[in-house]
Amino acid sequence: MAKIKCQVDQCACSVCHVLQRSDWRVLAGDDLAILSSGVAMRHYRAGETIYWMGDANRGIHCVSSGLVGVRKIDAEGNSVLLRLGYPGDTLGYRSFLMGSEHKTSAETLEPTALCHVRPETVAQLLERNPSLGLQFLRRASDELEQAHHAIFQSVTLSNRQRFVHLLLVLARRHGRPRPDGSRTIRLPLSRGDLASMIGTRHETLSRIIGRLEADGVANFSGRLVHVPKLDALAEELEPGMAA
Amino acid sequence: MAKIKCQVDQCACSVCHVLQRSDWRVLAGDDLAILSSGVAMRHYRAGETIYWMGDANRGIHCVSSGLVGVRKIDAEGNSVLLRLGYPGDTLGYRSFLMGSEHKTSAETLEPTALCHVRPETVAQLLERNPSLGLQFLRRASDELEQAHHAIFQSVTLSNRQRFVHLLLVLARRHGRPRPDGSRTIRLPLSRGDLASMIGTRHETLSRIIGRLEADGVANFSGRLVHVPKLDALAEELEPGMAA
DNA sequence: CGGGGGTTTGAGTCCGTTCAAAATACGTGG
DNA sequence: CCACGTATTTTGAACGGACTCAAACCCCCG
DSSP, rough: HHHHHHHTOOOOOGGGGGGSSSGGGGGHHHHHHHHHTTTTEEETTTTTEETTTTBBBBOOEEEEEEEEEEEEEEETTTTTEEEETTOOOOHHHHHHHHBBSSSSEESSSEEEEEEEEOOOHHHHHHHOOOHHHHHHHHHHHHHHHHHHHHHHHHHHHHHHHHHHHHHHHHHHHHHHOOOOOOOOOEEEEEHHHHHHHHOOOOHHHHHHHHHHTTTTTTEEEEEEEEEEHHHHHHTTSSSSSOO | OOHHHHHHHHHOOGOTTGGGGGGGGGTTTHHHHHHHHHHHEEEEEEOEEEOOOOOOOOOOEEEEEEEEEEEEEOOOOOEEEEEEEETEEEESSSHHHHHHHSSSEEEEEESSSEEEEEEHHHHHHHHOOOHHHHHHOOOHHHHHHHHHHHHHHHSSHHHHHHHHHHHHHHHHHEEEEOTTTTTEEEOOSSSHHHHHHHTTTTHHHHHHHHHHHTTTTTETTEEEESEEHHHHHTTTTSSSSOO
């Protein structure tokens, strides 16, 4: 364990396998060296909490491998999964920049490796290289657009349509295409989390899944989904659909 | 008309009455002069469109006075008002930075004055002064947090609670406090737009308003609202409420 | 083999939607 | 200033979807 941790800790960011997909790709030379010196990688098991909503910010994280869930929870225990963090994604930059506590919680959904960047290092890099800030800005803009899209869909689409949309999104990331054009997806989420992402209860989602199977659009077996025709799914989102 | 327009056009940004509330407050000296030279103010009547969803970005706007609505619309005519733009707010920075078409439409909800900043000017300023990018980043982060909050509430709160929450927000901006502790609000929105902001239909909102009046929490007369006790409104959002 | 979390299913109820019509407010032109 | 037409808002009744509560089921893991 100590050995493994040590090995990855010594990895320089300049040779990171997700560097080109991450916000840090705008850095080079000395900046990359500074980043490396302020970074520590840590391995998480599935289901560990990275930070809690309400915690003070203690730097930002970069997903190296695995999968992270970002969620909001309230006092009654209501939990909504807001987005998923994939390798290359940055976590916690918002509370860092606003100088506020974390407004969301983050937890691992699979065994995950995260690189933690010390706050002083981030501040130093932002000052040295303005393009890093612009890169974060692009990320925030993109997330904002996605959030607006989600709000719009929650008003205009049915639960079934929203779930189909979510399935299509997950199919892109987690789906394995098959020679016959069908697709197999291993869902990284429980029914409860899937339900919260489309804004409904897990019981309702269960029934939606039942109807999807009855209609022959998709087959579910635990977290495994088989979609015979991806097009048939996509058609459910077309405007002017009956039945 | 021409005279008035001319007068405001000549206003330097350095003396702008909303400068200190705007993202441009991080600029000074030469930067402010550059900004001024790339800015043109325009007056809009209520209900005019500033840009359409799908339009190419042609620079960004700064609200000088009045009120702007940012919305998404789809082919079926569904319209959702996503947020309001007040004096000092910046519009269109997202599509500018992402180099994409506008993902939302913007329209005036009241007679409004907007300062348009040419794209080259924005690019030039972003390059000269990194703190402008960071300022935009803070704005985007803030909007993202608001969007996440809205998504969370749409899942966990009832229609009535969401409307009460919206009322409280609008009361802050548009409410006039009275000596006896009550408050009068002139709503800047139609029932349809209010309904879309909480994710429901205008008929449903009408009934919610009816119940609010029956419960003595607020009185509605057209776009005028009278709230006897603001605390009574706020209590509706407390967890563990019955009835 | 016995938990225990996650998932499915069931029945009843409530809330929100839909379609329709009436009532009210608003802007325009006479 | 009033009459008129239009848009917005309110109200009604019926329907349907989603929620709640509850129980049964399943599967994974110790």
